[in-house]
Amino acid sequence: MPSLTDVRFAEIAQEVACDVLTKSQDDDNILKLQEISREFVSDTITVPTKEMNAYALRASLGDDVYFEPSTALLEAHVAKVTGKEAGLFLPTGTMSNQIALRTHLQQPPYSVITDARAHIYRMEAGGTAFHSGANSIPIIPDNEHHLTWEDIEARIVSGTDVHVAPTRIIALENTLNGTIMPQKDVLEISKNAHTRDIIMHLDGARIWHVAAETGLSMKELCDPFDSVSLCLSKGLGAPIGTILVGSKSFITKARWFRKLFGGGMRQTGYMVGCAAYALTHNFPLLPRVHALARRMQQGLEELGVGILSPAETCMLFYDPSPIGVEYWEIVEGAAQLPQPIKLNGSRLVMHIQTSPQAIEDFLELIRTLKEEKAAAGWKPENAPPKKKTLFRDVYVKAVRPA
């Protein structure tokens, strides 16, 4: 085989080389922070700051499939804070929930109970069936706010009838759509589930918000559960990561499944550095975020806008039909403001980088649209009749009529 010449190698190296930075990257990044301060789409859009990056870049440099010191410290820390034996760093909340279910569930047939609105049931691409071969039992809470033991008890599958798939897990979500599950209901469900040998999992992507709002400790909130998935990249503002916590044997097996799922990562130090920074510096910002969400709700209510799901923590869902305005008109109007605002539909999420001015500008836009409708002859009696549905879905997308 002829040896590769320096010239040929230089040609290949040139083909391989890559520059993802624009000429104005530093300025673009400053603009991005300004942009997301006016986006109500999600709390996943928050961006790492210079301070976060400076701290994170000093984290250790190990390979996490073997052993990564900073990552092991973060896992142990979150396990301790939540009162569990061990923790596992994962790239996403979806992978964390799915690995938790797969680790708990061993021999089908079985079923998993969730709230009908739960992320695990609705937003994980049918993962419960795909990864664990489990039947899902979605339940609509009778009180339209949170599941109670009464809702669940009637739907638990048990016994030895060969037609059925016995319930092995109850997977709760707290917060769910930003609302808080009363702890007394969590405790009642957990006590009854454990008496029946049913495992309790919590999708606690935003459980931090519950601690920040109620004053209950993370341990108190996690005690009723055998496993808890806690996201770092949502309300806390880290760029990536979720920690799954549980017993030592559960996490040992989950670590194995993480590799099997293709989620064994290498130099995770930078990522957990961001997460540790977020725990220390961003968790304390959550009460301010919740206050912004309440201000948004108060302003909307003063304008006569309907509230589909209240601002108990960082988000709310609204309905502009009582003032004759449609979602698409708001979305388009917001995009055309001198300083645009971005949103999708009924869900409004506040985050640690939300600008209070964006909320006031949004309310002003709705006031203007309301006045325009009234001037064009719209009256409250023109409001469309409320549709009677079995399940009031609070997620409404903004769609401009064709």
Ligand SMILES: Cc1ncc(COP(=O)(O)O)c(C=O)c1O
């Ligand atoms: C409640 C809840 N659980 C789980 C997830 C999944 O997280 P990820 O997007 O990291 O997979 C989300 C995502 O927004 C979520 O809101």
